[in-house]
Amino acid sequence: MNVGRSMPNLAITPAEFSITDLCKEFETTTRTVRHYEDIGLISPSRRGQTRVYSPADRTRLRLILRGKRLGLSLEDSRQIIDMYEPGKTNIEQLNSLIGAIRQQRAKLDQQLDDINNLLKDLNKAETDCLKALNSNGQTDL
Amino acid sequence: MNVGRSMPNLAITPAEFSITDLCKEFETTTRTVRHYEDIGLISPSRRGQTRVYSPADRTRLRLILRGKRLGLSLEDSRQIIDMYEPGKTNIEQLNSLIGAIRQQRAKLDQQLDDINNLLKDLNKAETDCLKALNSNGQTDL
DNA sequence: GATGCATATTACGTTTACGTCAACGTAAGA
DNA sequence: TCTTACGTTGACGTAAACGTAATATGCATC
Numbered sequence: 001m002n003v004g005r006s007m008p009n010l011a012i013t014p015a016e017f018s019i020t021d022l023c024k025e026f027e028t029t030t031r032t033v034r035h036y037e038d039i040g041l042i043s044p045s046r047r048g049q050t051r052v053y054s055p056a057d058r059t060r061l062r063l064i065l066r067g068k069r070l071g072l073s074l075e076d077s078r079q080i081i082d083m084y085e086p087g088k089t090n091i092e093q094l095n096s097l098i099g100a101i102r103q104q105r106a107k108l109d110q111q112l113d114d115i116n117n118l119l120k121d122l123n124k125a126e127t128d129c130l131k132a133l134n135s136n137g138q139t140d141l
Numbered sequence: 142m143n144v145g146r147s148m149p150n151l152a153i154t155p156a157e158f159s160i161t162d163l164c165k166e167f168e169t170t171t172r173t174v175r176h177y178e179d180i181g182l183i184s185p186s187r188r189g190q191t192r193v194y195s196p197a198d199r200t201r202l203r204l205i206l207r208g209k210r211l212g213l214s215l216e217d218s219r220q221i222i223d224m225y226e227p228g229k230t231n232i233e234q235l236n237s238l239i240g241a242i243r244q245q246r247a248k249l250d251q252q253l254d255d256i257n258n259l260l261k262d263l264n265k266a267e268t269d270c271l272k273a274l275n276s277n278g279q280t281d282l
Numbered sequence: 283g284a285t286g287c288a289t290a291t292t293a294c295g296t297t298t299a300c301g302t303c304a305a306c307g308t309a310a311g312a
Numbered sequence: 313t314c315t316t317a318c319g320t321t322g323a324c325g326t327a328a329a330c331g332t333a334a335t336a337t338g339c340a341t342c
Contacts, residue, residue, distance in 0.1 A: 020318070030319090035300060049307085050319060066255050071212020073298075080259070083266040094270050101267045108256050108263075114207050115249050115256075118221070122249075125224040126242045129235050161288070171289085176330060189338080191289060214328075 017053040019044075025058075026065055036064060041078055070111065080104060158194040160185075166199075167206055177205060182219055211252065221245060 014021075019030050036042045037051075042060050044051040053061075060081060067077035083097060155162075160171050177183045178192075183201050185192040194202075201222060208218035224238060 018318085029300085031300065031302085034320095039299095048319095049321090066259065068299095069212070069255050070252060070259065071210070075298095080262075084262070089273070091274060094274050098267060098270050101263050101270070105260065105263050108260055111210060111252070111256060114210050115252055118207065118211065119246065119249055121221075121225070122242050122246050126239060129239050129242070132230070133232060133235050159288085170330085172330065172332085175290090180329095189289095190291090191338090209329095216328095 013055060015055065017058055019051050019053065022053055022058060022061055026061060028065065033061065036061070036074070039074060041074060041081070070108075076104075154196060156196065158199055160192050160194065163194055163199060163202055167202060169206065174202065177202070177215070180215060182215060182222075211249075217245075 017025075019033055022028075022033060023030055033042070037044065041064055042053075042057050044053045044057050046052060063081055064074065064077045067074075067080065072080070079100060083101060089097065158166075160174055163169075163174060164171055174183070178185065182205055183194075183198050185194045185198050187193060204222055205215065205218045208215075208221065213221070220241060224242060230238065
């Protein structure tokens with residue numbers, strides 16, 4: 001893989017990251033990461049005016065990108081990330097939080113179902129292709 | 142469920158559908174379905190100028206919407222749907238088709254992984270919530 | 283035959299999620 | 313000191329996927 005050759009010889013996780021560090025690691029762009037900051041999804045500290053990302057910031061980014069791969073909107077991801085921090089929540093908030101969690105889970109269950117069906121379809125499509133290839137150049141009809 | 146009460150008493154699948162039939166069944170809008178036609182994803186026949194959807198059209202719509210739930214773009218869905226129709230394909234096309242199939246599968250595998258991780262996170266978040274609720278009104282710290 | 287409802291077309295508007303300059307600061311090396 | 317690389321802040325652009333009128337047509341019904 002050889003993700004970063006400019007890094008010193010440390011196997012341990014660094015305590016902080018630059019914006020390009022994270023972009024290389026997660027294969028995204030600085031514009032994207034800054035956009036997430038613009039809308040308040042990540043709030044890195046600053047050294048001067050340069051952004052400095054903590055391991056926690058990195059985790060947030062990871063979660064956002066995972067959400068993206070699942071087709072979640074950034075607002076969805078914001079909601080989910082907020083779930084991880086109970087924070088100053090009263091009973092009412094906790095209940096609505098549980099509701100939100102269950103909604104997300106229902107959506108994921110549907111997605112699991114969709115994926116399995118699509119995988120089946122793809123498998124069939126592939127074997128059809130392979131069959132067509134084995135029956136050689138009979139392209140017509 | 143009671144999806145359509147205006148339908149005659151037929152348990153069998155109708156041979157054709159109106160645009161609102163499909164919209165009700167799949168919980169989408171006429172604008173959306175017409176949009177799919179605009180970009181060539183569905184091509185219903187016409188009676189006069191009214192759209193008439195066949196079971197095959199309905200299936201295409203179902204596949205598109207399934208793709209949407211998985212975060213696929215409409216172009217992704219177009220590609221996948223095209224996979225189901227071997228049609229007039231030469232060997233080169235078949236091979237690139239197989240490549241596309243495997244790419245899609247890789248993406249779905251990643252999604253499965255993401256979903257499982259997110260489900261774990263949600264489970265933890267929920268139990269945390271329930272714990273917080275059981276330890277009653279101790280909202281601070 | 284006016285009303286109501288489903289359907290149609292046309293066309294501009296909107297939201298999301300960034301892309302893409304431009305213009306500039308700063309620190310490390312050759 | 314000059315270049316190179318990485319960083320910053322605007323600010324306008326854009327692609328995708330529809331939303332939202334406005335307007336017109338066809339059919340059934342009261």
